[in-house]
Amino acid sequence: MADRLLIKGGLVIDPSQKLEAVRDVLLEGGKVKDVAAGLSKKPALKDVEILDASRQWVVPGLIDMHVHLREPGRELDETIATGTRAAARGGFTTVLAMPNTEPPVDNPSVARFVKAKALSDGAVNVLVAGAVTIGQKGERLTEIGQMAEAGISAISDDGRPLMNSELMRRALEYGRDFGLAVIDHCEDENLSAGAPVHEGARAAAKGLRGAPGAAESIMVLRDIALSKLTGAPVHIAHVSSAASVEALRAAKKRGVPVSAEATPHHFALCEDDAPGYDANFKMNPPLRSRDDRQAIIEGLSDGTLDAIATDHAPHGPGKKALGMALAPFGVIGLETSLGLALTRLVGPRKLSRRGLVERMSRAPARILGLKGKGSLAKGCDADITLIDPEASWTVELPFASKSRNSPFIGLRLKGRARATIVGGRLVHAL
Amino acid sequence: MAAKHWDRKDLLGLESLSASEIEFILDAAKSFSKSSKTFDTLKGSTVAFLFSEPSTRTRSSFEVAARRLGADVLGFSVAASSLLKGESLLDTIKNLEAMGVDYFILRHEQSGVLEPLAPLTRASLVNAGDGAHEHPTQALLDLYTLREKKGRIKGLRVVIVGDILHSRVARSNIHGLRKLGAKVTVCGPSALIPAGIEAMGVSVSHDLDESLRGADAVNVLRLQLERQNQNLVTSLSDYFGGFGLTAERLSRSPGCLVLHPGPMNRGVEISSEVADGPQSAILEQVSNGVLVRMAVLSLIQGWRTRRGR
Secondary structure (H helix, E strand, C coil): CCCEEEEEEEEEEEHHHCEEEEEEEEEECCEEEEEECCHHHCCCCCCCEEEECCCCEEEECEEEEEECCCCCCCCCCCCHHHHHHHHHHCCEEEEEECCCCCCCCCCHHHHHHHHHHHHHHCCCEEEEEECCEHHHCCCCECCHHHHHHCCCCEEECCCCCCCCHHHHHHHHHHHHHCCCEEEECCCCHHHHCCCCEECCHHHHHHCCCEECCHHHHHHHHHHHHHHHHHCCCEEECCCCCHHHHHHHHHHHHCCCCEEEEECHHHHHCCHHHCCCCCHHHCCCCCCCCHHHHHHHHHHHHHCCCCEECCCECCCCHHHHCCCCCCCCCCCCCCCCHHHHHHHHHHCCCCCCHHHHHHHHHHHHHHHHCCCCCCCCCCCCECCEEEEEEEEEEECCCCCCCCCCCCCCCCCEEEEEEEEEEECCEEEEEC | CCCCCCCCCCECCCCCCCHHHHHHHHHHHHHHCCCCCCCCCCCCCEEEEEECCCCCHHHHHHHHHHHHCCCEEECCCCCCCHHHHCCCHHHHHHHHHHCCCCEEEEEECCCCCHHHHHHHCCCEEEEEEECCCECHHHHHHHHHHHHHHHCCCCCCEEEEECCCCCCHHHHHHHHHHHHCCCEEEEECCHHHCCCCHHHHCCEEECCHHHHHCCCCEEEECCCCHHHCCCCCCCCHHHHHHHHCECHHHHCCCCCCEEECCCCCCECCCECHHHHCCCCECHHHHHHHHHHHHHHHHHHHHHHHHHCCC
């Protein structure tokens, strides 16, 4: 394979350069060599592979800053190999793997294991988040410094909230000192205890305990207060409630260094969409009310919510079979995220094309402090996603993921990744 | 218009039943009330009990019903049940089905566990209580008792008082009563009334005296005593003061029938005077429970016979 790849005639959308125009993109040595019109006509261009991108969008590689790859420990649900193949198929060139594996990434050796496994098995770039506390128990801080040396990109106790505010304050301070993003799963565990779904009429009728939106927004408000206190940035994972969006909007206006993400299921679905007790609609935070979903869409639209992240959470079929009350939380999302964003946000003009690239590539790169990603400027990494905005397709099995716990199976979507290029190499093409 | 015949393999709840299906069951139960003889409707069939929560009344009632219909009954004690050992409920059902079990009477502490299982087994599932979701035969026997004592359901004003949040009896009753045209008020402290319950077509009250005014029946729910440790009630005597059904309270509603799904906490949600008093239909409910469960089993057997199972 040639070391040089020319992506010819696509609509290049790169918010970092305020660029939205038909251009050729030349990749060389794993980097972006040039972005210009008419590159393909230069006679000097030899020994170059050409990828025709006419009628396609050419965008900086998508980054999913919230995935669970399950390795080590739960390889029956997902592995780094299958999870990153799902990422490639969904148009993602980089993912951030959450630390709640078995054992968790709460020390430098597990972090090194995941990094090494990602180099040998990964189809796309895998960044690793380390745990904030040992065993994610919310008691003692991990060796954040040594994990940083081992190459982690963020810290988070995702899946578990950090209920202790003193500990959260220290996490923010050390995260800043070591240059790591701090990602918080906001949930007041006392308010949400035993609740598989959102509190409201649906929960009442089904006899399920419901978690109110306040279980999330209380902790979002706390994190905002701690970020203001310390001056350290904080990133809020999977925002689901209108009150949280409101709090974030106000905090950003005051200049608090807070950022946030929302998942495709929270902008595409609400509690009314969950039929019966199908656990493929069970996630944490839960699908909330219609108004909450509207607030998420508005937050993504005006930038209050910086990023779209999937919270890709594979669970083997046996685990979801026993219904809403017993099954574990979480749904897969890597292979449907882009299609949902195009169909539900860009299609109805809630988000511009450029806004989509901002939410799915540039903002995650900025929040995680990634150099050379989220942009197609000369010298950046040759991570590129080709999007076919017109492709109509149906979400159906088989997935590249090892699991199939998706609430979107059977849904028709418009737009998908036609090709995914990581470090100048084509890792997925339709 | 009554249904012509029963067309379901399982009874998982009242939410999915039509008014005429519910009336069909009540009419069938009525036909069993005329004699106490035994039948051979379920002869050659095996009924297994899978209860992951303790129960005396419901289980005995189902067992009496099944035996009166001629079924073989397979019982499991809670401690011996593999439900508690981590073997999945579906595996347990499939294993027993392979041994020739035709009916499963199930009780489980989690809401909604039966719904996904029903299509995966040829056996018939009868819900004997799933979490806070449904307890359809309890509601059917409540409806049966109401209809016997009041002559109708349509237009009745029924109060359900107590721990609505955790009550499967309340939910099944709400579905059944609303489908048959009764007006339903749920009454209790705010902490025990789930947000959004109005969407089930009920009114909400936090004042029992006001709710009882003009009521035709009151269904008193059992208060689990551990609710106090969970800070859901301030104290049991506070609860009794606010929501306990006393003779004094009931004296202002002379026509009001008193129901209770049992077992009762006398002096917590109901006074002994009321429980054993002239307006109480609590023991009749227990008798009617057998009739209703016989009706459910024999209607499902009709379906199985027609399907050659």
